[in-house]
Amino acid sequence: MQRREFLAAAGAASTVIAMTNTSASAQNADSSAPFNLKYAPHFGMFKNSAGNDLVDQLKFGADQGFRAWEDNGMKGRSVDDQNRIAKAMGDLNLEMGVFVAYANFDEPVFAVKNQDRWDEVLGEIKASVEVAKRVNAKWMTVVPGSVDQQSANSGKWNKYGGPRLAEGYQTANVIELLKRCSEILEPHGLVMVLEPLNWHANHGGTFLRDSDQAYALCKAVNSPSCKILFDIYHQQITEGNLIPNIDACWDEIAYMQSGDNPGRKEPGTGEINYLNVFGHLHKKGYEGIIGMEHGNSQKGKEGEQAVIDAYRRADSY
Numbered sequence: 001m002q003r004r005e006f007l008a009a010a011g012a013a014s015t016v017i018a019m020t021n022t023s024a025s026a027q028n029a030d031s032s033a034p035f036n037l038k039y040a041p042h043f044g045m046f047k048n049s050a051g052n053d054l055v056d057q058l059k060f061g062a063d064q065g066f067r068a069w070e071d072n073g074m075k076g077r078s079v080d081d082q083n084r085i086a087k088a089m090g091d092l093n094l095e096m097g098v099f100v101a102y103a104n105f106d107e108p109v110f111a112v113k114n115q116d117r118w119d120e121v122l123g124e125i126k127a128s129v130e131v132a133k134r135v136n137a138k139w140m141t142v143v144p145g146s147v148d149q150q151s152a153n154s155g156k157w158n159k160y161g162g163p164r165l166a167e168g169y170q171t172a173n174v175i176e177l178l179k180r181c182s183e184i185l186e187p188h189g190l191v192m193v194l195e196p197l198n199w200h201a202n203h204g205g206t207f208l209r210d211s212d213q214a215y216a217l218c219k220a221v222n223s224p225s226c227k228i229l230f231d232i233y234h235q236q237i238t239e240g241n242l243i244p245n246i247d248a249c250w251d252e253i254a255y256m257q258s259g260d261n262p263g264r265k266e267p268g269t270g271e272i273n274y275l276n277v278f279g280h281l282h283k284k285g286y287e288g289i290i291g292m293e294h295g296n297s298q299k300g301k302e303g304e305q306a307v308i309d310a311y312r313r314a315d316s317y
């Protein structure tokens with residue numbers, strides 16, 4: 001089936017779904033209208049509707065009214081794929097969201113000074129500058145490793161306890177390495193976004209988990225290249241109180257991500273009132289991207305349409 005026919009068929013199908021689904025908002029009738037906020041899907045999210053080709057997935061997303069896209073794994077793609085994606089996103093007027101520049105979840109890479117590990121991080125940040133330029137990205141995710149654990153050398157927990165750097169020194173080390181990463185990014189106008197992660201459903205032991213902690217780090221680093229990625233899913237689990245916490249660290253937030261809890265699926269499948277949270281971001285004049293870093297609650301094309309409908313509802317504040 002040609003793309004145009006395919007999209008016509010998909011459009012007709014979505015109109016039928018909108019007419020038969022009384023809970024879907026009237027906006028589904030115009031399934032190509034741009035969303036108010038820049039929600040960014042990722043590759044694979046619409047593969048049943050759009051097929052496996054990356055550019056076809058971008059076209060499908062743009063045709064649904066999405067204005068941005070994120071790709072955590074962009075750095076691992078071939079240069080040819082990066083160029084092809086960047087060209088298609090330019091043609092489709094899709095803004096590039098984050099890719100992951102450096103992420104470590106279970107070793108105290110930033111928290112403990114180890115010159116080899118720090119050089120590795122700085123090398124990854126330098127390599128990310130090239131990727132960012134190639135794909136027109138402004139933001140890149142950094143996850144700075146775990147807290148210092150009771151593991152002098154082996155990387156294993158010591159059940160009787162062992163040496164462990166005091167928290168203030170861990171924080172000072174993290175700040176020092178973040179400053180050095182920022183020095184690499186500043187001349188290029190690029191921004192690393194630090195992502196606090198929850199300890200209870202996904203990533204026990206990560207150094208960075210609270211929004212106030214991320215805020216303090218950004219204030220200490222004091223660079224336009226070091227900002228917060230506020231992932232609403234992770235922060236709901238860690239601290240809740242979403243709207244007041246977003247307000248409290250607002251001037252250091254550069255990027256947001258979404259996902260409902262429990263389950264990390266599309267808005268409306270869990271406990272978060274996304275209509276109110278997105279409405280709040282809109283009222284504050286948020287012009288940044290909201291990466292849809294979650295799975296689909298249902299399988300197949302119907303599940304993909306359910307994701308799109310969920311964002312239409314949450315965007316209709």
Ligand SMILES: O=C(O)C(=O)CO
Pocket residue numbers: 141195197202231293
């Ligand atoms: O791994 C995760 O859960 C993240 O959100 C990283 O981006």
